[in-house]
Amino acid sequence: MRAILDIILILLQLYIYIVLASVVFSYLVAFNVVSRRNPTVAAIGDALYRLTEPVFAPIRRRLPDFGSIDFSPFVAILIAIFIERIIAYYIYPYVP
Known part of the structure; x- marks a missing residue:
């Protein structure tokens, strides 16, 4: 079970880097x-969009409108850190 928790912690950390x-x-x-006209840059942008938008979209719907400032990455990072801390402090020590 600890191996699964370790994988989840690694994936959360990786997702923070992706954000x-x-x-x-x-x-x-x-x-x-x-420039997004460059095919390599466009491919990187598309990959980052596909990896982050499923998390950002629900957060954006719940946040108030701040104009052109998008706080959804900040909130997503805070949620990921919160989940990491819950796993590390409350679940991990009690798993045999």
Whole structure:
């Protein structure tokens, strides 16, 4: 059982890195550092969008409108850290 919990913790940490990569990518596109016309950049953007949008969309629906600022990545990271802490402090020590 501990191996499954370890895998879940690793996947949560990996997802946090994917969310951070998505945020950095969106800033690079917004400030015209990279162009989405490049096929490689477009493929990376599409992959990041497909990995993060299923989590971001429900969070965006529940958050109030802040204009052009999107707080859904921040909330998604906080939720992932919260789940990590629950597993590490309350579930992991009691699993044989």
